[in-house]
Amino acid sequence: MKEFLVNFLQNEILVYTIMVVLPLLWIIPFALFAVWWERKISAHMQDRLGPMRTGGWHGWAQTIADILKLIQKEDIVPGAADRKLFNLAPYIVFVGSFAAYAAIPFSAAYVGSEINIGLFYVISISSLVVVGLLMAGWASNNKWSLFGALRSASQIISYEIPIAVSLLAVIMVVGSFDMQEINQAQAGWFWNWFVFQKPPLLFVAFLIYFVASLAEVNRTPFDIPEAESELVAGYHTEYAGMKFALLFLAEYANMFAVSAIAASVFFGGWNSPFGDFLTGPWWGLFWFIAKSMSFIFVQMWLRWTLPRLRVDQLMYVGWKVLIPFSFAIVIGIGFWVMMGQ
Amino acid sequence: MIPQEICDALKAKFPDVIKETKIEGVFDPYVKVAPEKVKDIAQFLRDDDTLAFDSLMCLSGIDYTGGKFGVVYHLHSIKWNHKITLKVEATLENMHCQSVESIWKTANWHEREAFDMYGIIFDGHTDLRRILMPYDWEGHPLRKDYKVPEYYNGMKVPY
Amino acid sequence: MQTTLVQEEVDSRPVTVPGFSRPLRSHEMVINMGPQHPSTHGVLRLELIVDGEIVVDAIPHIGYLHRCFEKHAEYMTNYQQVIPYCDRMDYVAAMNAEFGYVVACEKLLKIKVPDRVEYIRVIMAEFQRIASHLIAIGTYGMDIGAFTPFLFCMRDREAILDIYEQTCGARLLYNYMWIGGLSHDVPADFSEKVKRFCKMFRGTINELNDLLSYNKIFVERTANVGVLPGDVAINCGASGPVLRGSGVKFDVRKNDPYSVYDKLDFEIPVGKGLKGVVGDCWDRYMVRVHEMEQSLNIIEQAVDTLPPGDVQSAIPKRIRPDASEVYVRTETPKGEIGYYVVADGTASPYRVKVRPPCFVNLSVLPAMVRGSMIADVVAVLGSIDIVLGEVDR
Numbered sequence: 001m002k003e004f005l006v007n008f009l010q011n012e013i014l015v016y017t018i019m020v021v022l023p024l025l026w027i028i029p030f031a032l033f034a035v036w037w038e039r040k041i042s043a044h045m046q047d048r049l050g051p052m053r054t055g056g057w058h059g060w061a062q063t064i065a066d067i068l069k070l071i072q073k074e075d076i077v078p079g080a081a082d083r084k085l086f087n088l089a090p091y092i093v094f095v096g097s098f099a100a101y102a103a104i105p106f107s108a109a110y111v112g113s114e115i116n117i118g119l120f121y122v123i124s125i126s127s128l129v130v131v132g133l134l135m136a137g138w139a140s141n142n143k144w145s146l147f148g149a150l151r152s153a154s155q156i157i158s159y160e161i162p163i164a165v166s167l168l169a170v171i172m173v174v175g176s177f178d179m180q181e182i183n184q185a186q187a188g189w190f191w192n193w194f195v196f197q198k199p200p201l202l203f204v205a206f207l208i209y210f211v212a213s214l215a216e217v218n219r220t221p222f223d224i225p226e227a228e229s230e231l232v233a234g235y236h237t238e239y240a241g242m243k244f245a246l247l248f249l250a251e252y253a254n255m256f257a258v259s260a261i262a263a264s265v266f267f268g269g270w271n272s273p274f275g276d277f278l279t280g281p282w283w284g285l286f287w288f289i290a291k292s293m294s295f296i297f298v299q300m301w302l303r304w305t306l307p308r309l310r311v312d313q314l315m316y317v318g319w320k321v322l323i324p325f326s327f328a329i330v331i332g333i334g335f336w337v338m339m340g341q
Numbered sequence: 342m343i344p345q346e347i348c349d350a351l352k353a354k355f356p357d358v359i360k361e362t363k364i365e366g367v368f369d370p371y372v373k374v375a376p377e378k379v380k381d382i383a384q385f386l387r388d389d390d391t392l393a394f395d396s397l398m399c400l401s402g403i404d405y406t407g408g409k410f411g412v413v414y415h416l417h418s419i420k421w422n423h424k425i426t427l428k429v430e431a432t433l434e435n436m437h438c439q440s441v442e443s444i445w446k447t448a449n450w451h452e453r454e455a456f457d458m459y460g461i462i463f464d465g466h467t468d469l470r471r472i473l474m475p476y477d478w479e480g481h482p483l484r485k486d487y488k489v490p491e492y493y494n495g496m497k498v499p500y
Numbered sequence: 501m502q503t504t505l506v507q508e509e510v511d512s513r514p515v516t517v518p519g520f521s522r523p524l525r526s527h528e529m530v531i532n533m534g535p536q537h538p539s540t541h542g543v544l545r546l547e548l549i550v551d552g553e554i555v556v557d558a559i560p561h562i563g564y565l566h567r568c569f570e571k572h573a574e575y576m577t578n579y580q581q582v583i584p585y586c587d588r589m590d591y592v593a594a595m596n597a598e599f600g601y602v603v604a605c606e607k608l609l610k611i612k613v614p615d616r617v618e619y620i621r622v623i624m625a626e627f628q629r630i631a632s633h634l635i636a637i638g639t640y641g642m643d644i645g646a647f648t649p650f651l652f653c654m655r656d657r658e659a660i661l662d663i664y665e666q667t668c669g670a671r672l673l674y675n676y677m678w679i680g681g682l683s684h685d686v687p688a689d690f691s692e693k694v695k696r697f698c699k700m701f702r703g704t705i706n707e708l709n710d711l712l713s714y715n716k717i718f719v720e721r722t723a724n725v726g727v728l729p730g731d732v733a734i735n736c737g738a739s740g741p742v743l744r745g746s747g748v749k750f751d752v753r754k755n756d757p758y759s760v761y762d763k764l765d766f767e768i769p770v771g772k773g774l775k776g777v778v779g780d781c782w783d784r785y786m787v788r789v790h791e792m793e794q795s796l797n798i799i800e801q802a803v804d805t806l807p808p809g810d811v812q813s814a815i816p817k818r819i820r821p822d823a824s825e826v827y828v829r830t831e832t833p834k835g836e837i838g839y840y841v842v843a844d845g846t847a848s849p850y851r852v853k854v855r856p857p858c859f860v861n862l863s864v865l866p867a868m869v870r871g872s873m874i875a876d877v878v879a880v881l882g883s884i885d886i887v888l889g890e891v892d893r
Contacts, residue, residue: 046651143531147553147874220645221717229539229643230875307717308645310875311553368607368826395734398829399838401853413840413853415827419734419750426827447737450863451855458570468519473563473892476518483570 019112023101031252034296035063041297042304073241078141081238085139090239090246093132097253099125104260105179106288107270109281118179119171122261123164126216129254130156133225133235136247140238148234151311152218152225158315159215159222162322166205166212169326169333170194170265173202183269190273195266198336205329206266208322210295213258215318217251220303224311259295260288267291342391342423344370350392354385369415371426376412379429380439380465386416386425387444393420397445402455404485408433410459414441431461440466458483519559520549527551531874535564539643539878542888544862546877553873558866562859562891569893573852579605579819580679582852587673589856590890592635595628596832597890598677601852603758604828604839605679608821616809617681618760623694623802624664624676626795630701631660632833633788633795636885640785641712643882644721649712656704659697666693680815691803698796705792713789722785723776726868726880730779736867737860740835741791742884745771745784752831764801766794781883788885791833820847834858834885854893858886 005015043050055061103118105111137149195206215222226234270284348362361373386394394416403411414427440463442448452463453472460481514523531548534540543564549556573582586601587594638653661671668676733746751768753761769790771783821843829838835857844850869877
């Protein structure tokens with residue numbers, strides 16, 4: 001797609017701008033849709049209907065109305081807050097989650113940046129979110145926010161390790177960090193997807209990745225940084241209006257990012273499940289989004305079913321369960337790959 | 342144990358502290374004791390094996406008007422399933438009463454409430470602060486001669 | 501340099517917190533939980549002294565919802581007028597609160613109420629117990645982070661409120677039990693409706709157990725947390741599920757029966773420590789679940805034996821008890837509510853002291869949370885099940 005655009009527009013800077021803006025064009029409608037979707041899912045799980053009025057059909061315009069309200073709201077900064085950091089933090093958080101989209105292959109024809117260390121880049125850049133969250137929590141000058149920020153920092157850093165190590169198992173099988181190459185290696189029917197390869201090692205690696213990714217994006221049962229019933233709202237207690245909307249947007253963007261990685265690394269990404277049936281760049285986009293959305297659905301499903309862990313139990317799960325298992329899988333895959341050669 | 346036996350046991354142990362006992366003609370038989378000895382009596386009631394009053398159901402302050410106040414202890418034994426009421430009288434000149442907080446921890450908040458509402462001072466209480474009213478409230482609202490203040494911290498209270 | 505010196509001087513002064521026995525150490529922080537906090541179940545304010553995530557001490561501050569119940573009761577022109585105020589104490593279990601008060605007044609007046617009234621009162625009180633426990637369980641799930649069981653509980657509570665609405669027109673604050681009788685008789689299809697509800701509700705208890713009670717994460721969060729040993733519970737005056745969760749088999753309905761509870765057959769569930777130590781949060785929670793089942797048994801028995809009669813025949817024309825005093829305790833969903841009513845021979849009560857179960861149960865909280873984590877404070881507070889309307893009166 002890049003070559004096509006370069007040939008078509010004859011201007012590399014314009015092309016890069018377009019390539020950057022495309023994921024942003026996806027994130028915003030996605031977040032609006034996902035918030036509405038989550039409200040509908042939770043409502044139907046809880047024996048109620050959710051938004052039903054705004055916009056007519058099943059309240060489809062509810063989140064649009066909400067975001068319009070948030071934009072118009074007064075921008076409140078607490079008197080004793082550190083203004084600079086307080087204002088900067090939501091942008092850092094959003095940049096952290098948005099930057100990860102650069103290496104996510106939406107389709108065979110489109111990936112923001114074709115870097116050969118794509119997966120490595122995604123893992124590392126998403127840690128930038130922690131900086132923003134710590135900034136938000138510290139700058140709010142609120143003890144509950146500070147608790148939220150400290151919890152999220154310790155949680156995200158702890159859970160980066162099992163995420164990275166479980167993805168390493170796939171990287172060892174493919175022999176490349178490039179997301180497009182990882183996708184191409186899963187072409188064909190759905191049994192070629194990595195989740196079904198080298199059974200059961202890669203399947204367990206996927207489970208570890210998925211559990212850890214829930215913690216990475218602060219979803220239940222690992223939502224302790226913003227544990228509503230303990231910390232009021234965690235690091236975004238003091239945020240209002242547009243900045244709150246930005247933090248919220250970043251959260252949903254992050255949800256999609258980790259789901260997209262799960263889809264491309266373990267579930268064939270833009271490959272059709274049925275061999276050559278319905279392939280091509282546009283169908284690839286469809287399959288990719290469909291797979292990612294199904295993971296988001298599972299995340300929501302879990303959120304409205306499970307209670308929340310305590311902070312020490314969370315650390316226990318991370319350090320004493322997920323990390324040892326992920327290392328064992330890496331060693332197992334290492335032997336498997338070595339034997340195969 | 343029937344109330345008569347409880348009263349007899351108390352009279353035998355504390356002959357000159359028991360001021361009055363009433364068993365017939367009241368719903369809850371009671372023993373009236375001196376306020377400066379109530380802790381010893383409570384200790385005895387709780388620790389004596391045949392009495393074993395292990396729970397303090399309720400502790401109420403009361404204003405009998407005319408400068409006379411009272412503290413009423415409703416005791417119950419889960420072990421033997423019998424009850425007795427202790428009564429203590431205080432006067433406006435001497436608003437002191439021994440605290441039974443160390444005997445029954447329930448008394449902690451109940452005594453704070455009686456202090457808050459009637460101004461009865463419980464000697465030996467570890468943390469005798471107001472509990473239901475604001476910490477800077479003036480006066481003790483459940484006293485019968487209490488006048489509702491027009492101002493609170495300089496603010497006029499609307500009615 | 502100068503500023504640092506001043507700073508050190510300020511820091512070296514000991515910081516004391518009223519209610520906390522010693523000055524704060526430098527690594528301890530005071531954090532204010534409430535009165536506007538999602539998990540303090542109303543306007544409770546807890547001052548937490550924390551060392552990181554570990555709670556060193558908790559100091560409850562109550563009184564934000566103080567509405568002068570006792571003063572109001574003294575100012576009423578007759579005994580009947582106090583009942584609506586009783587409703588407003590524990591607003592999610594209003595029936596039980598007024599039950600205690602009318603029992604006390606009837607004892608004071610030496611009235612014998614008809615059997616039909618007693619049975620209807622028991623049915624209503626047990627329904628209210630289920631409704632209150634449903635709120636307790638639902639909000640407890642929410643405290644732990646599970647939102648969905650709350651709405652399932654509210655759905656079932658709605659069915660109970662519908663029965664109330666049909667009977668007396670009110671859904672939350674009923675003023676249904678009067679001294680010597682009831683405000684309305686039950687509607688014609690009452691027993692059918694009650695039986696249909698009992699049948700439906702047994703199923704939803706199982707659903708609730710699957711969703712929440714035996715959920716691994718829920719058990720992890722509540723077992724071995726906030727342990728209250730039985731002897732401490734008695735000494736602290738804890739009552740209701742808090743006392744029974746600690747393994748003490750004591751229920752006013754059985755041990756000190758009032759109304760017609762001695763004619764009905766039911767069990768007292770106690771905490772057995774199935775998932776941890778006896779007296780932990782899970783035990784207290786589970787006692788509530790089992791109590792709902794027992795309440796269903798009581799309701800079914802009472803509906804089957806409901807005698808005919810007039811529910812207002814024993815209401816006295818003139819309520820003017822002789823100078824006397826009475827202390828009556830009854831079992832509400834939260835624990836034992838006590839009314840100490842002093843009459844002076846006039847038409848209005850001389851003194852009404854309430855011994856609210858939540859007030860006493862809440863006073864146990866600091867002992868239960870010392871040394872646990874902030875998240876456990878929420879878990880323990882939820883397991884005590886307080887209603888601030890009753891704590892503060």
